[in-house]
Amino acid sequence: MAGAAVQRRVVRVLLVEDEEIHRVLARALLKSSAVGGGVELDEAGNGAEAVRRVREGGAGAYDLIITDRQMPVMDGHEATRQIRALGVTTPIVGLSSDCRPLDVDAFLEAGADDFTPKPLSKEKLNHILAKFNLA
Amino acid sequence: MAAAALREQLNTLISSMFASGMVDEQFQQLQMLQxxxxxxxxxxxxxxxxxxxxxxxxxxxxxxLEQPVVDFDKVDAYVHQLKGSSASVGAQKVKFTCLQFRQLCQDKNRDGCIMALAVVRNEFYDLRNKFQTMLQLEQQIQAQQ
Incomplete structure (x- = not known):
């Protein structure tokens, strides 16, 4: 039945979030997500750390980047802009509890591919994974 | 107390937290993830x-808010953080009060912010008491298993 075998690849996710409560929730959701091969999660506590990790890892280091907006050192908008300036095309999803149209537009204008309001949930995560063909 | 009675007490407590609007479906999601x-x-x-x-x-x-000159941007940033934390745990009442609190910050309404802080504090203390009881019951149930 080799022909029927389904390729199950590991999805590499960079989570950019400064608050532990949101990281704990995201970890649990990613662990229980619909990704067949599992998720390899990397975490950055602010935007500058995220930019450094992406720069060091190279353009293909991650399959998905999920970033908070309000963080110390560098916010999610600036991190998104700097990651795009590196020529990285990895899907970036902005995450914030502020979800007015102007909050969404600010992320998209910075170069994010999508936006989802906090809190992250199983449904929202599965939607993101499906949208970028990662599930 | 027997584990079954403790379990019933725990279920009643959690049901009352949902019924009173203290917690919402996000809290249910945490329970499901567990x-x-x-x-x-x-x-x-x-x-x-x-x-x-x-x-x-x-x-x-x-x-x-006790400072002679209130830095409303800082106040707003903290309320934003509390709103995010409360949304993650499903603390619905705290989250809704934070939404009103932020509006008062944007209006630079010091008295309104002081009142909103009192409301958010009371709601948080009520919820924390319930959470503490819930965790104690869970520990007692686990100890009997």
């Missing part, structure tokens, strides 16, 4: 993080 993911202690971890965050933020807000 049960389905086989991660015992997950709800306790998130609840503890929330209580620690909220306690710290409420103290910071009280100090900021």
């Amino acid at each position: 049960d389905d993911g086989g991660t015992p202690g997950f709800v306790a971890e998130v609840v503890t993080l929330f209580c620690d965050d909220a306690d710290r933020i409420i103290s910071e807000l009280a100090a900021l």
